[in-house]
Every structure is written in C-alpha cells, then in structure tokens.
Amino acid sequence: MGFLDRFKGQEPAWCPGCGNFAILNVLKRVFSEMALEPSALTIVSGIGQGAKLPHYTKCNTFNGLHGRTLPVATGIALANNKTHVIAIAGDGDCYGEGGNHLLHAMRRNANLKLFVHNNQVYGLTKGQASPTSVPEFKSKTQPFGNPSAPLNPLALAIAMDCSFVARAFAGAHNLPQLQDLVKQALQHRGFAMIDILQNCVTFNKINTFHWYKERTYQLEENHDPGDRLNAFSRALEWGEKIPVGLFYRNARTVMEDNYPMLKEQCLAEMEFDQQKVLRKEMASFF
Amino acid sequence: MGFLDRFKGQEPAWCPGCGNFAILNVLKRVFSEMALEPSALTIVSGIGQGAKLPHYTKCNTFNGLHGRTLPVATGIALANNKTHVIAIAGDGDCYGEGGNHLLHAMRRNANLKLFVHNNQVYGLTKGQASPTSVPEFKSKTQPFGNPSAPLNPLALAIAMDCSFVARAFAGAHNLPQLQDLVKQALQHRGFAMIDILQNCVTFNKINTFHWYKERTYQLEENHDPGDRLNAFSRALEWGEKIPVGLFYRNARTVMEDNYPMLKEQCLAEMEFDQQKVLRKEMASFF
C-alpha cells in the first residue's frame, strides 16, 4: 500500500494551486519513508488554511485554537512521549496570535517540531496582512499597505537559540530539499522549526510561486549550522535572493531532561496508588 | 525647586536596597534636565514591582494590566502625540506575559520608549523564575531550577530590527551611563528599548548587585550601533563579562508616518462634523 493510501485523509478544502498541497504530500512521503504508523504521530494545529492539514492525512490530531498550537503541543510532549509531536501553524497563527508561545517554546526546547506554512498573508480570513507581509502589501484592512515591518522568523529563532532553524520553499524544484529538512527535523531531539514559504494563489499576489521560485536558493554545502553568528547573517538575507536550508542547529538540553520525574517513564504510563499518597501526606498535616 | 521635588510622587513601597530606586531617580533627573513638565509625560506600566514606578513620580499615568504595557502605549501614541510616551515593564511583564506585544511593538516602531526593569525574577509575586532567570535559579515553583533557557532580550530586539536597543545596569557607577541612555532614548524618534539590569535584594540571590557590578562593562567608544551583525554578536556576550550601552540603532520609518491621516494633526485634536459625514455617507447606501 503506497504512502498516499496509508496516510490518506479527508478531501482537502484548499484552492487549486495552493502551496499547501505540496507540503501535505511531502509530509506523507516522509512519514512512510520513516515507516511511521499513523498512531505514532500526533499533529497539533491551530486555525488557518495550513492548520487544516492533519485532517488531510492520518494521525492523532489536536486541531486547537488559532495561535495556541505550541502550548498544546508542549503539554502533549510533557505528558506522553509515545508519538512524534508535530505542530502545524500558519504565519498569522504562529508569528501573530501565538507569538508569545513561539518565544517560550524555543526557550523550553521540548521535543517537538514546528512547521510554519508561511504564505505571508491571512488566507482563511480572506487576505489581511500577516506578520510576514511585505510593506507594499495592500488589503481591505491595510489600504495603505502593511504599517508594520515584516517579521523575520529565522533571525528571531536564531536569536532565541532555537535548537533547529530551517527555511524551505514548498515549490516543485525544492520539494526534495523540504523533504530532507522535515526528516532531519523529525530526527532532531528538541524543538525544531521549519519556516516553509508557501504560495497563496488567491490572496498573495506579490509573493507568488514564481516570486519565491526566482529568489530561493540552497545554502552552500559548506554552510556550518553550528555557527550562530553566520547563521544570523544569512537569516538577514531577504530580497532578490532568499536562502533556504538548515541555517542553525545546536544540541541544547531538551526540556524533558530538566524534569527528574520524566527520566524512566512518561507521565501517561505511570500507575497511581491513592492509598500510598493518602497515608503519607495526610500525616504530614499533623 | 529641584527635580526631586518637581517630580516627587507617592512614597515607594519597594524594599530598601532595591535597584528600582536608582532607576526612579535617574528618570526624575532626566525629566528635569530635559526641562519636561509632568503633563508632557505619559508613563504606561503593567503590574510588578518596577511597574509601580509612575506612582512614585509625577506624570500622566496608565498603570494597566500585567503584560499589556505596550499595546496600551501604542494606542496612546497613535491617538495623542502631545506627550512623551514611556512604557515601564518588568522582565516577567514584558518578556513573559507580554512577549507577543513586544515582538509587534518592535515591528510597528511607534514613537515610544520601553524601559525594562530586568531583575531576572518575579519580584512582586515573591520570587518565581522569570524568562531571564538563569538555569540554576531555584524557587518554590522551580524546585529543580529554571527548566527553560533564559531569554536574551537584546539579541531578540536586534533580530526584530528594533530601532534602538540598549542595556544598562542600575548600579551606582553606572548611573550616569543609564541616564545618558534614557536621554538618548527619549530623543530617539521610534521604538526604543533599554533592558535595565536591576538587583532584587529579596528574591534574586544569584544575580546580586555585586554580580552585576563585577560583570558589566561599557561598550567601546568606537562600537558602531549601525552595524547590526556586530551588535548581535555583542548581544550574545553574557557571562563573566556583560557589555552595557547602546548596542544597535537604525532610522526605520516610524509607524505614525505610515498613517496618512496622522500627517498634520493627532487624532485627539481633530474636530468632528457629524452632519458632514451623515450627508455624504448616508447617500452612498442608495
């Protein structure tokens, strides 16, 4: 049975030509290449177009609130280590509504992966500016263009010392590279972020498929993801040329390891003996 | 009448020896050196020890909710440009509860100043870890130390291309320099952030006055605040030696300038002619 069947989900409600299809296919391919069972995957998402993804494949799913993907994923990772925990978010979801959680998820470095479907626009709500929209992006709610400067997710992640920081473009020629990054992320122990440039054919007429295609290029073979400063300088490249690939990686302690009680077993596996607790703790109040 | 009288407020409720006293005095001094009237100042703060500051001087004051300092300040700046708008926040206030607002305030670059009283602890709530607490910081809620890596506010601000990024230490030998930075910030048009290291004598027994005193040193005379990459690398210095001073500055467009309607007058000054609006707009529905 091919991966497309094993990981077949609901019929996607995306627009024809949407970059999300490519991302969905890459994920399915990686899952099957890694021979993962659907039950060994938990995908957490928020609200947005990209966030519908878990319904379009097969996995444990927590499709939560707009912007709250990461706290939910963190709670799952701390309670239950039996599955790969993947967070799927949009640029509005994760850099807008959920910005604070992103900062602190990077600090925690829990063992979960964040894939951001960054189309530089609010797709589901019909085309308002997102935190990554360019200044000249005009919309019904931004008639004068985006009054705020676009956020640079990679520079931010590197500044936060995120333990795995990558960018990809969900475009034909780039898919093998996206696939490779997703696999590396899943194999990385700790918090991994991939900012995935994804075209929105309906609402983003500036950063189109071709706009990305013309600009994106692969980081050099010899780029050293261990060099934080250099990674930061490469993260600042955005314009005529946009580098994609693994910018930065480190081996920081994973949050779960800072909790002594998580050493042997995950919380969800633990037995609970009420009598034992009662006997000892009731006495402590006397 | 000396500045201490002109800007005298309520009796501070801080602990004797708290670093907040130094910050308060520096602000009063700058206000009077700049010959500002209390009514020409608006200080917005959240909830925390540092956030009590506006009550301890004389100024227009919006002492709002924990973590919500920056949106309030932004609303004031957009509505009314008749006063200097200063936001006072704690490290928990601004990097914890209010982290998302910090990101987006930096993107907006509205004309307001943020002074963070960073004591690397939650003071008012009696000593829990803050986003800047060191890993070995233990407390009643962090019995195993801080499980999350400390946040580096300067690296973050530089990654967000914040238009004025500085660090100071509220310690005796450093006060002239803090004073100078505060003055520069008030003269800078745009969003300025000063992360002020402030000792908490009661709850932070690790990062004490002397801990800061021994480590902080002034950035070199020839440090170029225009060099973003270099500023970032200096921001990563934290340990035996901690640089203080103006790390980074740029001349990005100020948000107010992206709003055509704010060119001549501020909103609060505008007249409103209901009849005019009624006549024209009612017709537009026919």
Next chain:
Amino acid sequence: MDITIRIGGEAGQGLQFIGSVLARAFARHGLHVFSHQDYMSRVRGGHNFYQIRVANQPVRVSKNRIDILLALDENTINLHRMDLSDDGVIIYDAAMTGREHDEPVFLNIPVLAMTEKAGVTKLMANSAAIGAVLGGLDLNLDLFPETIREFLGNKGQGVIASNLAVAKDGWQYARRNGWPAALKFSAAERKGLMLINGSQAIGFGALVSGCKFLSAYPMTPSTGIMIYLASKAEEYKIVVEQAEDEIAAINMALGASFGGVRAMTTTSGGGFALMAEGLSLGGMTELPLVIAEVQRPGPATGLPTRTEQGDLLFVIHCGHGEFPKVLFTPGTPEQAIALTNKAFELAEKYQVQAIIQSDQFLADTEWTYEEIDESSLLYRDHRDRSATVREQEYKRFALTGDGVSPLAVPGFSPRLVVVDSDEHDEEGHIIEDGATRNKMVEKRLLRKLPLLRKEIAPPEYYGHENPKLLLVGYGSTYGVMREAVAELAAGIAIAMLHFSEIWPFPDPENFDFIDVVARAGLAVCVENNATGQFARLIRGETGFLFEASIRKYDGRPFLLEPFLGEVHGLLRQI
C-alpha cells in the same frame, strides 16, 4: 410581488458578486430586498449560496421556498431543487454545470457562450447571468454600469463596457426564451431605496458617532466592520490598526480612549473571550470603549462562518470583578446604526464599556429602507479638553454625586491624568485601605448602575394587545418574529416583544413588559441557541419562567416557513 432568488455554487465562482450586484440593482429600482448568505469556511470549492428576497413591500426574513434558482454548478441543482416553488425556474448554463436538463422548469442560458461571442473573459459570464435575471424580472439595465463599478472598483471603462455588453446579451436572452410570466415586476416608477447590511450598519454607526480609532484582529463574521471603517479611514481621518491579537486590540483601544479619542474594537466570540481581562481593565479605569461582538456558533472555533446567539450570558457577565457595562442586541441594520451611536454616547457619558452584540446572520443580511431617521443620532463630546485648568485642580476619579468623574485628555493642559488597574484613590494612585475601596466601588459601580438603567429603552412591542401567543426574543430574530406575527395576525391574536437594549436589563417602570408577558396566553421564548440563555436571563431579572420556546442551534438562521411551522405546532398545544 414577492420573489426569492437563490444563487448557488462553489466558493470562488463569484456568487458573492452576482448576489450583491442584484441586491443593489433591485434596491435602486425601488424594490425592497432581504438577502442572507450561507457559506463555508473555505476560499474555493465546497458549496455556498446567496439568497435574495425581492418584493414591492418591505421584507425582513428569508424564505425556504424559492422562485428562482441560479445554479453555477450541478451540485446546486441537486441540493436546492426541492425548495423550488411550483411556478419557479432554475437558471443554469449547461456548458458550466456540465449537464443539460430538459424539464420545463429549467432555463438554460448560455452565459459562457455569450462571453466567447463578446470575446471577453469567462468571469464576465456572471454579468450575463445578472443581466438575464434583471431581464426576466422586467427590470432595465440603466443602473447596471454604475452598480457594477462599485464592485469592480477602478477596473476602468473598458471592463465596465464589456460587462454591460454581455449583461445586455443575457438580458435579451432571458426575455426571449420563456421566462415564467409570473416572475415579473410591473414597470411602475419607484424611488430608489437604501441598501445596507448589518456589518455596514455598525461601521456606519461608528463613523457617524465620531469613532476615530479601531484596533481589531480579523475574525469572521466581525471583519466586515473593520473593512468598512478602513475604507473610510483616509477620508475621515480614522486610524484602523490590525492588532497582533485580541488582547492587544482591546488594550490599544483603551490606550486610544485614554489618549482622548472615541475608540472601538470588533471581534467574534473567541476573540471576545481573549478580551475578557481587558474588559475588566476598562471597568476599573472607567475608560469609554465600544465593542462589537459578532457571534458565530461555538464553542471554540465551532462553525466559523455560520450563525448563533450563543454568547449572551457570557458577554453580560464577562470580566472578573464587578463593574457596569452596556449591552445592545440590534435586530436590524436600522437598529444597529441607532444603537451603535447610542453605545458611543453612553460609553462616553458614563465612562463604561458598551457592547453591540450581533451575529453572522445579521452581519450579512441586506435590508432596504426608504430612509433612516437621523434625528436620533447624537454627537456630544463628553471629554474635558480645556487647556486652562491647573494641575492641582484635577482628580481623575473625583468622587461625584453620579459617580462620573471629569475625563481630561493628557497633554492638553497641565493636569495629570492618572488611571490604575489597581484599586485607587481619587487621583488614581494605588491604595489598599477598605474605606477608599468602598467609596470607589460605590462611585464606579453602585451609583452608575441606576443611571445607566434609566437610559435603557423598553422592548419593542408589535401585534395584538391581548395576544393568545406572544413571541419574545432579542437580536437577529427580529425579522422572523415580526413577519410571523404579520403572517398569522389574521388567524389568531398574536404579538411579539423584541429586546434590542438588553443590559442593564430594561426597567419595566414606563412600559410593564413583564406584565405583558405574564398576561399572554402562551409566551414563547425564541432564541438561536440550545440552552435558552435569554429565557434564563428573563427569569433572573423578572422571575418569569417561560413554558414554551423555539430554539435552533444548527448554525443556520430561522427561515419563515419552518418557523411558522413551529408556531403552529405550539398553537395546537394551547
């Protein structure tokens, strides 16, 4: 004449365009319109429809029975055919739907072919369809160009001309090819009518109330208000700022209000939930603020593009601690304009937060009016902007008889404006003693409450004085209750009681509506939710316990016929 047109197809096929142009055209022809929309939370594909009821007399609700089905795909025909009236017609283009139908009810109009013939883009087929409907209904195309210009914006003359060309083609085709004679409007001279939907009404209400600042985070179905004000921002000098989240939105708006301008924020249930703490901050700082909460079915994300009245009790009781607030629940665009204006007036007069609660149904329904009464629309600047006062002469929270303290604007005078989220003294500085706390609670809450209550108008009564059946409701159920009463009045003694000013709960002093409800043969509480929140509110405020109710919680609005069915069911029980 009273004709219902349903336009169905996939998201992205342009039925929004067809529907709005038709509704606008009808209004300009002086015909009354009621339209509503049913769409999925997706941008392309799926199935959406736009329904327009057009008549010679005012109409206030949608019907289930349709006379004209304009099908942009085969799916639409399958889904909606059963709702077609006996002398109805199904308009489609076999080239578009991919299937030919030869039963008499079908009218195949080759709109795609028309665009080819005219050598214009396929998109313009929608204009041909519009032309066909207008032609069939015997309405001319004189107003067509200026109407589509509004929707196509700065597309230039050429585009307008081509659209007009294909529209003419469709117009003639429909007239020549057996359009049902029953579905025509007499060519009488009529005065053009005003057409407005619920979102525009709240936006317009804010505009004419001097709103200068809107900070909001986009959320369906509230975004329309933000879009309306953004479209007026440059001309009327309004700042419309998209916040990073709803918490920022309400805190920014409070900042702007502190700064001295009339401010507003808009959202739906989930976003409103995030504003709960900010609401409480507004209560403590006594800053005027207007909030529009446009409901959709919950809990959580629920059904993002559909309708429900599920947030009533949440909104009334929202915010920790105790502070006064105002809640309005308009049932029509006309009420929405007046109540948004009243919200701004009361918010500033009493320095409280005034909330306008709407829902997706009201937000998207278009209504027509001959005119709207402007006389009731107030604008009084209650802020103290005087520049002359001395610093010592001002206390932000001065204890006054009515609990309202002068609200000065920072930077306009030597006065210092100090507000604090902590309990505070008259100057606005933190305090902890019980005596001052008591004074402040009395000032900000206990003194203002009765005054606010006096400002609240009683519910609207319509129908028989001694009704055998009384429909009681609030908000967007206005239209269906009103038409049900009109519809059944001939047969039985029926009436309706509609609440659009709901909190503080109206004082029965002038109009004893409680007695009215108690005296009615059977009082029926009508709500678009599952738990009967309004009935619970009424019991809490009046002690009256409803014995009967009509509820709906499938995310859809009440339609006339099924609603009449429920009423008849209840009548049989009496």
Next chain:
Amino acid sequence: MDITIRIGGEAGQGLQFIGSVLARAFARHGLHVFSHQDYMSRVRGGHNFYQIRVANQPVRVSKNRIDILLALDENTINLHRMDLSDDGVIIYDAAMTGREHDEPVFLNIPVLAMTEKAGVTKLMANSAAIGAVLGGLDLNLDLFPETIREFLGNKGQGVIASNLAVAKDGWQYARRNGWPAALKFSAAERKGLMLINGSQAIGFGALVSGCKFLSAYPMTPSTGIMIYLASKAEEYKIVVEQAEDEIAAINMALGASFGGVRAMTTTSGGGFALMAEGLSLGGMTELPLVIAEVQRPGPATGLPTRTEQGDLLFVIHCGHGEFPKVLFTPGTPEQAIALTNKAFELAEKYQVQAIIQSDQFLADTEWTYEEIDESSLLYRDHRDRSATVREQEYKRFALTGDGVSPLAVPGFSPRLVVVDSDEHDEEGHIIEDGATRNKMVEKRLLRKLPLLRKEIAPPEYYGHENPKLLLVGYGSTYGVMREAVAELAAGIAIAMLHFSEIWPFPDPENFDFIDVVARAGLAVCVENNATGQFARLIRGETGFLFEASIRKYDGRPFLLEPFLGEVHGLLRQI
C-alpha cells in the same frame, strides 16, 4: 478557652513565620485553630497582620476582638490597640518598636536582648516571641524544635538549637513577668490535630486524585496551590510547569489531558479571564480539566492580596458558545479536599471542565481537624488505555446514549485520537452540515447536562428547622454563617444554608431547599461582593427573590462580631 492572637508588623519582619509556627504548635498541642492573614501587595514595609484564634473547641471564623496583640512595630500598636479585649495583653519589645509603654496592658519582652545574650542573629528574636506566647499560654516547648524545622528547612541542627535557646528564654520571661492569668490553657492531655489551609487543601486534593500535570502562571492568591504541588513533584512524579502566560497554561493543561494524564491549572480572576477561550476549547474537545480559580477583589488588578466573591457569575457563564461545566465553591479546607477530588472525578467521568472557586480568605485561613474522612476520596481511571484495539474500531466522539464517548490515549494503541476545535463528526474531523452539528450539540451538551446535575449534592443545612432567620450563602462565608447560627441559636430560631456545589445548580428533588428558603421568616443572602451575584443566581434558577442581604466589598472577610451586628440589625427589622 477561646483566645485570639493578632501578630502585626511590616512585611519582611517575619510575622508569617511567627504566625505559622504558633498555629502549627497549637494544633500539635491539640488545640483548635482558625487563622487568617491580612497583607499588602508589597514585599517589605507597610503593615500586615496574621491572626490566630486558638480554642479548646473547633473554631471557624476570625474575631474582631483580640486578646493578645503581638506588635513588631509601634504602628501595629496604634492600629490595633482599640480591638484589645479588657483582659488582653500587648506584647512588644521596646528595643524593637522604639517606644516604651508603661500602661498595665503592655508586656515588654526584650526579645532582641535575648538574641544578643545568646549571641545569635536578630532574626531569632521571632523565636523568642513565639516562646513567650507559648510560655504565657502555659504550653510547653517539647514540639518546638520539629515544628520550626519544617519552616527553616535544611538549616541544620545548630540553627534549630539556637532558636530553641532563645525560645526558652522568651518562654520563661513571659511566665515570670505578669502574663494575664486569664490567658492560659489547662495542661490537659490532648491529641494533636491536623492543620491545613485552603491552598494546601486544594493542592492535597489534587495530589490524592492522581493529578500528574499542573501548568500555571503565578498569581496571588492562587500561587499557594502551585507551590504545594511543586513541593511534591519529585516524590510523586508530577510535572509542574510555569507557563509564559495563562493562555499557555490552560492550553498546555488541555494538551497534557489529551496526552492521557489528569491535568490542572490554577489562577485568579484576571488570569482566569485570559483562559476564557481555552475553557471553550475544553468544552468543544471534551477534554477533562480541573481549574482552581482563587478570587481576589477586582475589577482588573484590584486588591491583589485581599479577598472577594466577585467572580461567581463570570465563571459560571465563562467561555463563548455553549458547553457544560462544573463549579464547586468550598467553604472550608475539608470541603476543598473532597470537592477537588470530586472535580477530578466528574471532569474525567463526563469529559468536562470542573472549576473549584476559592478566594484569598479561604486560601490563607488555617483550620484544624481531628481527622478527615478519606472514604469519599475516589480514584477511578476513566480513560481507555487498552493497547489491543484496532484503528477502525475507534471514534473519539462516538454518539452514545449518555453523550460520553470513550477517551483513548494517543500512542497506546493503533487507534487515532482526533479532536478539533471546529464542529466535527464522530471521528473528530471538521464538518459544516447542520444535521451533524445538531447531533454533536445534543451529545456533548444536552445529554450530559442532566447527568451532571444528578451528581451535584444539595446545599448543607444547619440550625433550627423552622427558622425565623435563614442565612443563605456559598463558598468562604461558611465559617461566619455557621458560627453566627451557633451564637444566636439560643436567642432565636436561626439556620444557615450553604452551597458548595453550585453548578450545575443543585436539583431540589431530594432536598427541597427552595421550599426551605421560601418558608423561612426572613431569608438573607450573604455574599462577599457588591452586586449580590449569588442572589441573582438563585433567582435565575429558582425564581426566589431575596428581600434581605448582607454584603461586603472592601476586600476584607466577614469577622464574627460585625457580622452578628448586621444580623441583629436585620432581626430588628422583622
């Protein structure tokens, strides 16, 4: 014997230490204790006090009249002297307060001198003071060392010894220097009692209910629960994670619950407001969650370290859209333990959110018990952890008769657990059709409601069967109502009705408490707020309208004597 001790001074002088050690020592001596705390939102300076009522019989409320005033500064003497009973005594150290008093009520105990003599740090003067009080009351120091060890923790033998030394010194001094004879306890043999405060009770309740995960953001007065569980985290393998904000706190807890463990979050009103959207998410995903909301006076920041019952209606109606929830309002630590356990049981059994509402007063008051009934404390794992089931055999939201669908744990079997904040089908995938929506609303809401209501115990009744005066209240007013009834029972027919299980509102089926209230000569609604929220709730749920109420909203708890005064006032009116 019934003695009230008030210890006053500045924040940071150590009255917390003195108070808690004394309370603990009394309990160990088999004496009943009731203590409460009054402190400012600052870390040093200002004025705080810690009040302990110690008696031979159970005590449940604080008094206004005090017998022993232990003054750490002169300010304390000025502020509290007027509350001293006739045969009371004021203990102080002139060297500390800086002023000598020679009136007979003063007893100057040179605790600072004692530390000097012993050559130990001034801090230990507090132990000398503790010793003095114990000595004066005729209680030995046998239990002193182990008691202070708990508070001084791993400070080592030396420190304990020195503290004991100065304590002995104080002990003797008080006995030798004219301690009032009236203020002594008989040397009877007594069994040690359990001492516990409201925060510990909720924390302990969670611990014995198998809570494995707590995510919270610190907020006074809720932080004590987090601290209690953090102190047990390592031993009982609980993850206590400080979230970046309250939104993260509730979403993390829901994530952990989805992950398969019993989870909890704790906060106060402002933080709870931020959780409103998450609450609604819990409602839609049907995930078990327990929330402790510990109230303080609002609105906004209000009085952060003080007490109020101002969030009742907000919490009951919190969250957009409609979903079931449970609300408990314990009045004592004993109830708090039992109800926290019941909250975990019901949350998991019905897959809903159960909220325990407390307040600063209950959180900080210490009570003593001879023992607490363990038999009622349940632990049933309602999750389906079976590993054998096949993928096809599971639907997260299977439509069942009682509306409760099996809750599987992800990764434990081939089953896929799918939850969605959007409306969904049985498998958990997004849907938009009305029919499925109706089924899901009926499953998750309408079917569960009556079952939940059956689980709710009726209110507790205490006092005369046919009361002339009936006190009705909920939550932390338990103690004051209960003692008022005891006090006045001799004089008049009086009783109390206390609600600790409040939502869903109890069914009067088994115990017709509505009739009880209606039949009472005068029913008085007692609440620690300004607007009478509980009275409004009662009217909404039962139709009963209270004619009399006792309310308090200055941020302080009810004290016995002033409360009795209010009751007498009402009696005169009858």
